[in-house]
Amino acid sequence: MTSPPKIVAHFDLDAFFAAVEELEHPELRDKPLVVGGDPRGRGVVATANYAARKYGIHSAMSCAEALRRCPHAVFLPPSRSLYSQYSRAVWAVVREVVPTVERTGIDEGYLDLGEVAETFHAVRSLAEAVQTAVKGATSLSCSLGVGTCKVVAKVASDRRKPGGITIVRPGREAAFLAPFAVRLLPGVGPRAEERLRRAGRVYNDPHVSHLRRSRETPSYSRIPRGRVVPCRADVGRRAVQGADRGDDAGQGR
Numbered sequence: 001m002t003s004p005p006k007i008v009a010h011f012d013l014d015a016f017f018a019a020v021e022e023l024e025h026p027e028l029r030d031k032p033l034v035v036g037g038d039p040r041g042r043g044v045v046a047t048a049n050y051a052a053r054k055y056g057i058h059s060a061m062s063c064a065e066a067l068r069r070c071p072h073a074v075f076l077p078p079s080r081s082l083y084s085q086y087s088r089a090v091w092a093v094v095r096e097v098v099p100t101v102e103r104t105g106i107d108e109g110y111l112d113l114g115e116v117a118e119t120f121h122a123v124r125s126l127a128e129a130v131q132t133a134v135k136g137a138t139s140l141s142c143s144l145g146v147g148t149c150k151v152v153a154k155v156a157s158d159r160r161k162p163g164g165i166t167i168v169r170p171g172r173e174a175a176f177l178a179p180f181a182v183r184l185l186p187g188v189g190p191r192a193e194e195r196l197r198r199a200g201r202v203y204n205d206p207h208v209s210h211l212r213r214s215r216e217t218p219s220y221s222r223i224p225r226g227r228v229v230p231c232r233a234d235v236g237r238r239a240v241q242g243a244d245r246g247d248d249a250g251q252g253r
């Protein structure tokens with residue numbers, strides 16, 4: 001007898017730092033807004049709101065470049081204690097809907113939907129309940145990806161931002177991941193990509209579908225747990241490196 005598939009959601013607040021600043025400064029809503037370092041110094045973009053992203057501004061870009069792309073953008077330094085307050089409020093209400101969560105960052109984490117949803121049929125209404133609870137408590141928007149494992153859930157949560165829900169049903173995992181660049185998989189950075197390239201497993205434009213054709217590819221669920229989501233306990237460092245990088249992961253690839 002096989003056990004029923006796990007049901008895991010990846011939860012991700014949309015443009016979190018910028019969204020909080022918009023709530024605190026309603027006059028900034030609809031204006032291109034960049035939270036990060038000094039655009040006249042060497043700072044980088046932690047989070048850009050969606051109005052700024054229309055100018056090609058994204059997390060981890062230098063603020064000087066962001067200023068070049070959008071000279072009328074508003075630049076704000078991160079207000080970390082404020083974001084922490086919002087984050088605590090968010091996770092408190094998320095836990096009321098889904099008790100078992102694994103926070104992996106100030107604005108993202110995994111939810112054990114299987115604990116409250118018996119099958120995938122109940123998943124959409126549960127994900128919507130999470131969104132409604134978060135919106136009701138904080139006015140913030142979030143996106144969720146749901147799948148049978150963390151890797152799939154994480155990639156899925158980025159598909160329909162902002163405010164999206166993407167559900168990958170059991171058996172659809174490989175087909176869902178196939179079109180994406182291997183670098184989009186959580187835990188696969190430049191070094192892992194290079195190792196795959198050296199091993200002849202991926203080519204100049206490495207996509208997951210190439211991995212599927214390889215005999216040595218581990219199944220997605222066997223990617224070592226610790227590498228699936230790099231630990232990001234250090235929020236400050238994370239912010240400098242681009243706090244909302246996940247939001248941008250699908251862009252330009």
Ligand SMILES: [Mg+2]
Binds near residue numbers: 107
């Ligand atoms: Mg986010």
